[in-house]
Amino acid sequence: MFTVHPLVILFSFTGAVSYLFAIDRKRRVLKDLWFYLFLFLLIAAANPLVSHNGVTPLFFLNGQAVTLESLLYGVVLAFMLSAVLAWFGSFNRVVTSEKILFLLGKVSPKLSIVLSSALRFLPLLRRKAGEIRSAGKAVGLYASESWWGRVRSGLSAVSALVTWSLEQAVETGVSMKARGFRLKGRTHFSAFRFSGKDLAVLIFILAADAIVFTALGTGSLQFAFYPRIALEAPGVLAVISLAALLLLFLLPAVLEIGENIKWRYYRRKI
Amino acid sequence: MKKNILFLVILIAVVIAALVFGVRIQSVEDYYLEHLEDVQPDSRTVTMSIRCDTALENREKLDPALQTEKFLPKDGIVLKTTEYVLREGDSVFSLLERAAKHEKIQFEFKGTGKNGGTAYVEGISYLYEFSCGPLSGWMYRVNGKFPGVGCSEYFPEDGDVIEWVYSCDLGHDVGDDWQGE
Numbered sequence: 001m002f003t004v005h006p007l008v009i010l011f012s013f014t015g016a017v018s019y020l021f022a023i024d025r026k027r028r029v030l031k032d033l034w035f036y037l038f039l040f041l042l043i044a045a046a047n048p049l050v051s052h053n054g055v056t057p058l059f060f061l062n063g064q065a066v067t068l069e070s071l072l073y074g075v076v077l078a079f080m081l082s083a084v085l086a087w088f089g090s091f092n093r094v095v096t097s098e099k100i101l102f103l104l105g106k107v108s109p110k111l112s113i114v115l116s117s118a119l120r121f122l123p124l125l126r127r128k129a130g131e132i133r134s135a136g137k138a139v140g141l142y143a144s145e146s147w148w149g150r151v152r153s154g155l156s157a158v159s160a161l162v163t164w165s166l167e168q169a170v171e172t173g174v175s176m177k178a179r180g181f182r183l184k185g186r187t188h189f190s191a192f193r194f195s196g197k198d199l200a201v202l203i204f205i206l207a208a209d210a211i212v213f214t215a216l217g218t219g220s221l222q223f224a225f226y227p228r229i230a231l232e233a234p235g236v237l238a239v240i241s242l243a244a245l246l247l248l249f250l251l252p253a254v255l256e257i258g259e260n261i262k263w264r265y266y267r268r269k270i
Numbered sequence: 271m272k273k274n275i276l277f278l279v280i281l282i283a284v285v286i287a288a289l290v291f292g293v294r295i296q297s298v299e300d301y302y303l304e305h306l307e308d309v310q311p312d313s314r315t316v317t318m319s320i321r322c323d324t325a326l327e328n329r330e331k332l333d334p335a336l337q338t339e340k341f342l343p344k345d346g347i348v349l350k351t352t353e354y355v356l357r358e359g360d361s362v363f364s365l366l367e368r369a370a371k372h373e374k375i376q377f378e379f380k381g382t383g384k385n386g387g388t389a390y391v392e393g394i395s396y397l398y399e400f401s402c403g404p405l406s407g408w409m410y411r412v413n414g415k416f417p418g419v420g421c422s423e424y425f426p427e428d429g430d431v432i433e434w435v436y437s438c439d440l441g442h443d444v445g446d447d448w449q450g451e
Binding site for chain 1: 277280292293294295296297298300301333334335336341367379393396398
C-alpha cells in the first residue's frame, strides 16, 4: 500500500499546494513554500550521496557511483515530503478545534475535550507569555544589565505564566461543570449539516479511493527506480487510478475556489 | 533570517567535512580504468568467483525490478572463476573492488574498507541485500569455508579460492552453519 510513482506524488503535491493557495493569503503560503524548498534541496542532494544503486553513473565519489537514478529518486522523495507537509499545513488551517469536537464529540467526549484543549493550550500559552513579558517590561523587569538580574526577571515571568495556566485549568474545569458537562440528556449544537452535496462528495471520494486501493493492491501503481527507471506504458487500471487520484487531490482546491467565486458573485449582487 | 543562518551553517559544515575527510571525484572512465597484473608463473594468486544461484532458485521472492535477464544472469554467474594476482595487503574486499572495476560490475558498500576502516558489501551487480527476501545478502567463502569476519578484515593467501555467493536465507542455503542446526 505504498507507491513512489512520480505522477502520484506530482499530483499530490500540485493538489496540496493549490489548496494552500486557495485557503490562505499568498504571502504566507509563499513563506511556507520557501521553507519546503530548503528541505527539498536537502533531501534531493542527500539521496545520491547515500544510495549508489542505478545503471547510469554520472561520476564516482570516493569510489561510489553517484547515479542519475538515485538523483531522480531523491527529487521524487523530496516532492513526496513537501506534499505531506503541505497537506498537513492545510489540515492545520482547516480543521479547527470546533470541527474536532464535532467529529469526536459523540464517540468519545473525553478524548475530544482533551484533544481540543491541548491543541488550544500551546498558542494560548505563547500569547500569554508575550503579554506577561510586555507587562514586565512596562514595570521595568528586564531593565537590569547584569546576567543574574535578567535571569530573575525571566524566572518571575515564568512563575507568573505557570500560576496563570494552573488558574486557567481550574477555571476551565469549574466553568465546564457549571455548564453541565457530562450531564445526562445533554444535547449538542453544531453549525454543520450533512447535505446532499456532502453526500455526493463523500460518494465520489469513496469511489475514487476504491479504484486507487484496487490499483495499489494489484501492484498496478508500482514504480521502480532501481536499478533502472521503469519507463513502461501504464496499464488500463493504472491510467484510471491515476485519473481518479488527480481528481481526488484537486477536489479540495476546486471546491474552495468554486465557493470563493460564488461568494464574490453573491456579494456583488448586494 | 534564521533560515538563512541555518543554511549557512550547513554549508560551512559541508565544506569543512569535505576538507577533513577528503572528497575524491572521478569520472566514470577514470573509475573503470583498472590495471591488473598479468599472472606470471612465480606470482602469488587467488581465484575469485561471484555467483547468485540462490536468487534464481527463489525467483518468487525476488524484487520484480530485477526479474530480467539483464540484471539476473540465467546461469547465476556474475563473475566466472578468475585468477587474480595478490597484492601486498590485499583483503577480500580490495580484491572484489579491483575485479568489479575491471569487469565493470556495479557494486555498493558501506564503510571505507581502506586504512583500517571496515566495509560491508550491500550489493553486487544490482542485486542487493534484501532484494530476495528479508534474509538475503552477499557472503563470501574462502576454500569452501565461511570465515565469519568482515571481507575487509580477511587477508587471503597464495592459492586461496574466494567465492562470493548470494544467500536468501542467512547463509543456510549456501552451506554456512554458523547457527548450528
